[in-house]
Amino acid sequence: MKFKHIWTVFKKELTDIIRDRKTLMTSILAPLILMPILLLFVGGSSEQMAREMTENITVALTTESNTPEARAFLEEKLAKQNPDIIIVDAVSDPWQAIQDKKAKLVVELDKDFEAKLASAQPIKMRVLYDRSLTRSSGAVSTLQETVNALNQAIAVERVTALGLDPQILTPVITEPENIARSGDGNLFMMMTLPMLIAMLVSIGGIPAATDLVAGEKERMTLEPLLTTRAGKMSILMGKYLTINVFSFASVLSTLAGMLLAFIIKPSSFSLGQGQLGGFALDPLALVLSLIITLLLGMTFSGVQLALSTYARSFKEGQTYLSLLTFVVMIPAYATMAVMSNEVQLYMFLIPILNTISAFKMILGGVVNYTGLFAAIASSVVYVFLTLALASWMFNKEKYMFRS
Amino acid sequence: MIELKQLVKKFDKALAVDNISFTVNKGEILGLLGENGAGKTTTLRMLATMLTPTSGTALMAGVDIVKDPIKARSRVGILFGGESGLYDRLTVAENIRYFGELNDIPLDVIKERTKKLADIFDMNDYLDKRAGKLSKGMRQKASFARAIIHDPDILLLDEPTSGMDVSAIRDVQDFIMTLKNQGKTVLFSSHTMSEVEKLCDRIAVIHKGKLVAIGTLDQLKQEHGTDNMDELFVKLVGGKS
Ligand SMILES: Nc1ncnc2c1ncn2[C@@H]1O[C@H](COP(=O)(O)OP(=O)(O)O)[C@@H](O)[C@H]1O
Ligand SMILES: [Mg+2]
Numbered sequence: 001m002k003f004k005h006i007w008t009v010f011k012k013e014l015t016d017i018i019r020d021r022k023t024l025m026t027s028i029l030a031p032l033i034l035m036p037i038l039l040l041f042v043g044g045s046s047e048q049m050a051r052e053m054t055e056n057i058t059v060a061l062t063t064e065s066n067t068p069e070a071r072a073f074l075e076e077k078l079a080k081q082n083p084d085i086i087i088v089d090a091v092s093d094p095w096q097a098i099q100d101k102k103a104k105l106v107v108e109l110d111k112d113f114e115a116k117l118a119s120a121q122p123i124k125m126r127v128l129y130d131r132s133l134t135r136s137s138g139a140v141s142t143l144q145e146t147v148n149a150l151n152q153a154i155a156v157e158r159v160t161a162l163g164l165d166p167q168i169l170t171p172v173i174t175e176p177e178n179i180a181r182s183g184d185g186n187l188f189m190m191m192t193l194p195m196l197i198a199m200l201v202s203i204g205g206i207p208a209a210t211d212l213v214a215g216e217k218e219r220m221t222l223e224p225l226l227t228t229r230a231g232k233m234s235i236l237m238g239k240y241l242t243i244n245v246f247s248f249a250s251v252l253s254t255l256a257g258m259l260l261a262f263i264i265k266p267s268s269f270s271l272g273q274g275q276l277g278g279f280a281l282d283p284l285a286l287v288l289s290l291i292i293t294l295l296l297g298m299t300f301s302g303v304q305l306a307l308s309t310y311a312r313s314f315k316e317g318q319t320y321l322s323l324l325t326f327v328v329m330i331p332a333y334a335t336m337a338v339m340s341n342e343v344q345l346y347m348f349l350i351p352i353l354n355t356i357s358a359f360k361m362i363l364g365g366v367v368n369y370t371g372l373f374a375a376i377a378s379s380v381v382y383v384f385l386t387l388a389l390a391s392w393m394f395n396k397e398k399y400m401f402r403s
Numbered sequence: 404m405i406e407l408k409q410l411v412k413k414f415d416k417a418l419a420v421d422n423i424s425f426t427v428n429k430g431e432i433l434g435l436l437g438e439n440g441a442g443k444t445t446t447l448r449m450l451a452t453m454l455t456p457t458s459g460t461a462l463m464a465g466v467d468i469v470k471d472p473i474k475a476r477s478r479v480g481i482l483f484g485g486e487s488g489l490y491d492r493l494t495v496a497e498n499i500r501y502f503g504e505l506n507d508i509p510l511d512v513i514k515e516r517t518k519k520l521a522d523i524f525d526m527n528d529y530l531d532k533r534a535g536k537l538s539k540g541m542r543q544k545a546s547f548a549r550a551i552i553h554d555p556d557i558l559l560l561d562e563p564t565s566g567m568d569v570s571a572i573r574d575v576q577d578f579i580m581t582l583k584n585q586g587k588t589v590l591f592s593s594h595t596m597s598e599v600e601k602l603c604d605r606i607a608v609i610h611k612g613k614l615v616a617i618g619t620l621d622q623l624k625q626e627h628g629t630d631n632m633d634e635l636f637v638k639l640v641g642g643k644s
Binding site: 005008009012015016019020219220221223224225226227228229230231397398400401 | 414415448451452453454455473476477479480481482483484487488489490491492493497501502504505506507533549550553
């Protein structure tokens with residue numbers, strides 16, 4: 001094995017692939033462009049959804065209960081208290097009205113509500129909503145809160161009228177205080193970002209890997225290549241490095257794409273679901289996690305190289321390597337909802353899960369050094385094993401010359 | 404000079420090359436004739452050090468392919484199959500240079516030789532064009548140049564004309580004559596007698612991995628008492644199957 005030969009092969013492969021627009025598009029340009037679009041779109045629409053639930057709550061009366069008194073009651077007691085509540089024209093078909101966005105909620109008041117109110121009897125307000133529509137079901141709680149405030153105000157009035165201290169109405173005062181280390185908005189990032197990084201670094205090298213051995217076999221360039229003074233191992237290492245570069249490049253371009261989205265609109269990162277923050281920006285943990293990612297990329301580059309060598313033809317190589325994509329996706333999706341505090345130690349020992357776990361912890365504001373170091377130690381073993389597998393295949397006449 | 408010494412290659416079950424020994428003299432063109440599956444490609448792959456012989460060995464310009472495969476490689480240029488085997492996205496010059504570099508030829512020497520080869524094969528117009536954009540004939544010539552950029556003593560050509568049209572075959576034949584004029588030793592395989600007959604100084608016929616005959620065309624004709632090429636070939640490989 002000679003460094004000079006490795007470098008020559010590496011340079012050539014890089015030039016070759018970079019000139020291939022298809023590979024370049026799929027592994028580098030696509031994430032760079034698609035990520036911002038995706039994030040801005042998904043982020044924008046979920047932000048919109050959140051707004052739909054708290055803002056512009058249109059409330060209509062049913063035609064049966066639509067009396068001037070009822071309207072006045074709603075205007076006075078609800079709309080005035082909460083400017084987000086808007087009383088609109090009465091509707092005869094509540095379901096249709098909600099579908100047609102004429103109202104988010106439809107309410108019905110007791111006919112004799114004024115009398116009941118005057119005699120301190122409870123009045124009933126039926127609230128019709130459509131649970132299948134977020135804008136309608138979400139609006140219920142906003143209305144509920146306003147009604148609660150109204151109840152409280154009336155109760156205070158009544159108790160005061162009786163000459164009692166209104167404090168007796170609230171025997172227990174709760175004071176919730178958020179002490180989460182991470183912001184509300186981290187949830188989405190914790191679910192997607194680690195998964196994305198682990199998946200991309202594991203599959204980013206696939207287009208390159210397919211071309212580099214299976215493709216070369218098919219084009220009949222492998223035989224002259226193997227007859228040069230560059231030994232098999234130099235050729236293998238040159239190709240291995242190239243695959244690695246593409247594994248990492250696809251992660252980098254995805255992260256760059258996300259950064260772009262963040263610059264365009266910071267809230268797109270959390271899908272508008274609150275603040276980001278409270279990451280464990282512990283430099284050591286971050287460096288260790290990046291090393292784990294790097295080792296994962298190397299592990300899968302080795303696997304890809306082995307599969308591409310095993311394949312008889314370019315087509316066959318594509319088939320094996322797309323199967324690999326599924327193998328990667330299964331653990332990645334399976335652990336999507338795992339939160340940083342639910343990460344188990346064994347997860348650090350499994351490729352893909354190790355990278356996902358490391359980043360989930362960072363995003364969740366917790367760091368487990370035992371896990372991180374265990375991940376690195378095991379990953380180094382995986383890198384050697386997969387590279388050994390690839391070079392064993394590469395040296396095996398049975399797989400290299402399968403004509 | 405190429406010396407095959409009791410060369411054997413066994414795959415899982417099949418004995419692809421069965422104890423073959425013969426010599427190709429320096430500056431000689433020897434045709435390796437045999438039907439499909441006779442063991443031609445396997446023999447040439449062993450000589451090119453891609454496959455390791457199960458037993459036996461060969462000397463390529465004096466270098467043992469088993470003991471020193473890397474050194475043996477620098478003595479050998481190959482052209483396997485009818486396809487040109489170039490990287491489509493590299494230019495002709497880059498293709499040639501890649502193989503030169505991997506054969507440890509200094510860059511300035513590569514440049515100089517590329518120029519010379521471009522003149523010989525009339526490639527100056529498209530030296531800097533991507534191989535994928537060229538016609539079949541142009542690619543063919545580029546692959547000739549690639550095969551000899553390291554100035555090997557020996558050329559191994561495996562069915563270099565298979566699947567080619569008449570003019571491409573003519574180009575290959577010209578290439579082989581160019582090699583002969585440069586004093587190179589050429590071993591090329593074919594499954595058609597007529598092609599071998601035209602170019603070769605001597606012919607070796609293999610059948611089911613065994614060497615069944617070797618000699619000049621006249622010697623073979625005399626030995627088997629026939630003037631008809633096809634009949635000769637059938638006589639050599641037939642009967643024994
Ligand atoms: N890589 C291989 N693995 C197993 N058997 C092979 C391999 N390569 C060739 N063979 C077998 O060896 C025999 C000779 O093949 P080959 O050298 O390709 O013949 P030819 O080039 O004369 O057509 C055939 O029977 C073929 O099936
Ligand atoms: Mg053959």
